[in-house]
Amino acid sequence: MTKLREEPLQHLEIAEYLIHNIRSSVYEVNQKIPSENELCRQFNVNRHVVRQAIARLTNLGWVTPLQGKGCYVNHIPKPILYVLSSHTRFSENMESQGVQHKSKLLNWTKGLPTSLEKEQLTLEENEEVYRLEILRFIDEKPISITTTVFPESEVPNLDMHFSDFQSLYGILLEHYQLRPIRSSSTFQASLPMMKDAELLEIPESIPVVQIESIMNHPSGYPIEFSVARVRGDMHKCLVEF
Amino acid sequence: MTKLREEPLQHLEIAEYLIHNIRSSVYEVNQKIPSENELCRQFNVNRHVVRQAIARLTNLGWVTPLQGKGCYVNHIPKPILYVLSSHTRFSENMESQGVQHKSKLLNWTKGLPTSLEKEQLTLEENEEVYRLEILRFIDEKPISITTTVFPESEVPNLDMHFSDFQSLYGILLEHYQLRPIRSSSTFQASLPMMKDAELLEIPESIPVVQIESIMNHPSGYPIEFSVARVRGDMHKCLVEF
């Protein structure tokens, strides 16, 4: 009996075949790739091998399998440009590019800061903070989750203005005549936490950029510390010097 | 016959168990986790299920399996801070933090630019460029790959200075009295290309930050366009305003 299989790594070959077909639009965006059983017949391999190949594509963000339906080719959007400067805000950035956007307040708390927050905002002992979690959308698709923290003393009764939440900076400007100025930002690529991946509707293996920013009061002291987790594939950040 | 299995998703449970044990240092860094067969016995499941769990950990960057040896817990380094400003360079950044670093010229070419390069460097028709690929190390571990492009006219005979390559900016300063100034940078998270993942010695599922920079001549026109792919887990970029 001669062995049918001469070269190993069939799952890699199948993965490459599939990626090639996606790249060359043989399988079109938002359409299905052939079913697992179909690919088994096509390559004359066990279903497990096909599933290994598809797992690879899923991890790399090419496709999303849906139980009972099929395995769909993802739409990889052209990344939105986000200009990082001392004065730019999310809304302004999106509007300057003519992009339809939206924000949603996921939840908020008032209480004692973490030690990191305390340090970044140079808070006094026992000073309380407002902590907001905001989910932002572009073209109805979630793009980022931001956790942002203010000293309670700077924005007293902030939560009174949360009904019909639209824009954080709208609230600050309207009710506190406050226009925070970006002092510094750090950014880093990482994999999302499971909770963030769910909210952003991406698999756990799609990277996010984590952007930590410190915003100052116009008179110079820090009043906001925020940590944003942004879909890496939808977002490109620009800094000019 | 009662079914032995009541709840599904055993591979997820095993993955969580393993991650928990890594977090709490039951399995220590640079040490092995139990072998696949060991875990099969421990959880009384098929080896395939255990492998699914380990694949998950591998994708998330927790462990690296080595054929014939075992599956080792990765060391997740504290990210190096890289300050992005108009004048900072890689070497200076590393030295200011007292970090041992090194650069290696992987290869270089001289020829016509791509359309992107031509646009970014505002080149004339048929103007040639030097294109260098540089691999950088911190503490002997690869951290980034940079493709950097110069108009040939700005650095004539650049390749004459590549023997004993140490620092790109050293060469520019010594032989051309040139100190490029950062004009703008964009950054974006993504998964590495296969070739980059190999050079950076990371699995394909570990994210990288892609940083595109345009550097100007002191008199203001662009003379360098570079694209760096940096290990996301080893690198944190700081911008001050």
Place this chain on the structure above:
DNA sequence: TAGTGGTCTAGACCACTAC
């Protein structure tokens, strides 16, 4: 030689979707 991870086959049952 024994143990490890890498690959593959063959077959089963389940949950979900479409019809």
Place this chain on the structure above:
DNA sequence: TAGTGGTCTAGACCACTAT
């Protein structure tokens, strides 16, 4: 009901490492 992807079992052979 048929087809899809999700999960799991049982068993095999391979390549590599340690001894």
